[in-house]
Amino acid sequence: MPNSSPLIQTLNLVKRYGDKAAVDDVSFEVYSGEIFGFLGPNGAGKTTTIKMIVGLLQPTSGVVRVSGFDVQQQPLQAKAVNGYVPDEPNLYPKLTGREFLRFIGDLYGIERQQVERRIDEMLRLFDLAQAGDDTIDSYSHGMQQKITLAGALVHDPRVLVLDEPTVGLDPKSARLIKDILRQMAERGAAVFLSTHILEIAERMCDRIAIINRGKVIAVGTMDELRQLGQGETSLEDIFLSLTGGAEYAEITEVLK
Numbered sequence: 001m002p003n004s005s006p007l008i009q010t011l012n013l014v015k016r017y018g019d020k021a022a023v024d025d026v027s028f029e030v031y032s033g034e035i036f037g038f039l040g041p042n043g044a045g046k047t048t049t050i051k052m053i054v055g056l057l058q059p060t061s062g063v064v065r066v067s068g069f070d071v072q073q074q075p076l077q078a079k080a081v082n083g084y085v086p087d088e089p090n091l092y093p094k095l096t097g098r099e100f101l102r103f104i105g106d107l108y109g110i111e112r113q114q115v116e117r118r119i120d121e122m123l124r125l126f127d128l129a130q131a132g133d134d135t136i137d138s139y140s141h142g143m144q145q146k147i148t149l150a151g152a153l154v155h156d157p158r159v160l161v162l163d164e165p166t167v168g169l170d171p172k173s174a175r176l177i178k179d180i181l182r183q184m185a186e187r188g189a190a191v192f193l194s195t196h197i198l199e200i201a202e203r204m205c206d207r208i209a210i211i212n213r214g215k216v217i218a219v220g221t222m223d224e225l226r227q228l229g230q231g232e233t234s235l236e237d238i239f240l241s242l243t244g245g246a247e248y249a250e251i252t253e254v255l256k
Contacts, residue, residue, distance in 0.1 A: 005068060006031050007159050007190035008053060013062035015048050022048045024214035026062070032158075035181060035191040037205035039198065041243055045214040046194045047087065050163050053192070054084045067158050080108065083152035087163040087194075089144065093137035097128055097147045100136060101154050108155040115154065122150035125180065142173045149177060153184075160184055161192045166200060178204055202235040212243045 006029035015023040023045045030036040040046045051057040053064050055071045055078060064071040069078040092100060098119055105115030123132045126146040131139065136147065145165065152160060160181070166174040181191050181204065195201055201208055202222065209219040218228050225238050232238045 006065075007067050008036075008161075008192055009063075009065040010049070010053070011063040011065075013049065013052060013064060014060045015045075015052060015057060016060045021214050023052070023059075026211065026214075026216050028209050028216060028219055030159075030190045030192055032188045032190055033185055034206040035185050035193060035204055037201040037208040038192060038194040038211065039196075039201055039208060039239060040211035044211045044243075046211060047163055049211065050161055050192075050194060054082060054161055055079055080155075081158045083155070083157035083160045085149050085152050085160075085162040085165050087167070089148040091136050091144060091148065094135055096133050096135055097123065097139070097150075098132040100147060101151055104151040104154050110155055118154050118156070122154055126150050126176070142169050145169055146173065146177070149180070153180075157189065159190050159192070163194045164196065165193065166195065166197065174200075198235045198239055208235070210239060210242055217242055 008028075008030035010029075011027055013023055013026040014021060026045070026049060028036075038046055038049070048057065052059050053066065053071070055075050058072065066078040067081040069081070071078045092103070095103065101119045101122060102115060105118065110118070119132075120129075123129045126149070128143065128146060128150070131143060136144065139147065145168070149162075149165065152162075162181075165177055165181075169177065178200070181193065185191050185206075193201070193205065207219065207221055208225060209216050210225075211217070218225055220228075222235065225235070226233055228238070228242065232241050
């Protein structure tokens with residue numbers, strides 16, 4: 001990987017709920033210019049890890065740094081360079097799309113003339129210019145996903161964290177979002193992407209981490225993961241072999 005400092009760094013990250021470790025000693029780094037996939041079965045610890053990266057959850061122990069800022073010790077600085085798209089966005093339904101983006105811009109302290117220019121750019125980019133003055137409760141699911149991502153990008157973040165960003169999108173919208181993420185990486189941002197759609201991860205991501213039962217069990221490029229995958233070549237087969245899903249897949253095939 002590059003010699004530059006990572007834009008996302010987790011060091012021995014732990015999150016416990018009572019005796020259960022939802023995240024158990026997780027360490028990885030994400031660099032400028034890369035799309036980093038974060039995969040795992042349901043309940044593996046993906047969303048918990050993401051919420052610690054963006055500062056919504058406090059770790060039991062360990063450190064998260066975003067663009068060099070300690071998320072616990074320097075939360076405002078870390079969040080100022082971060083954009084976040086949760087798996088279930090909480091929007092303000094009675095705001096128009098334009099008002100929502102203006103509100104986000106104000107939260108980040110962007111100068112009004114600059115934020116108005118960014119709003120116009122975002123609405124055009126996401127094909128929402130005609131709907132910018134409509135209230136969000138009139139938006140389709142795909143439009144709400146796009147206005148959420150526009151809100152995460154309006155302050156031009158160095159780090160972008162996304163939890164299942166393409167769920168429920170039509171192919172055109174999903175392709176648009178994938179193209180935008182690649183453009184972000186090419187401009188030097190670090191894109192951290194959690195998804196259950198392994199085909200998207202295999203095609204889009206420069207490196208991938210697989211988490212299972214709270215522990216990261218593999219990190220690397222597709223070529224590096226193939227070396228761990230016991231001869232498997234596709235990401236789906238590698239994922240199943242590493243997470244114990246291969247046996248379930250074989251049983252399902254027999255029952256067909």
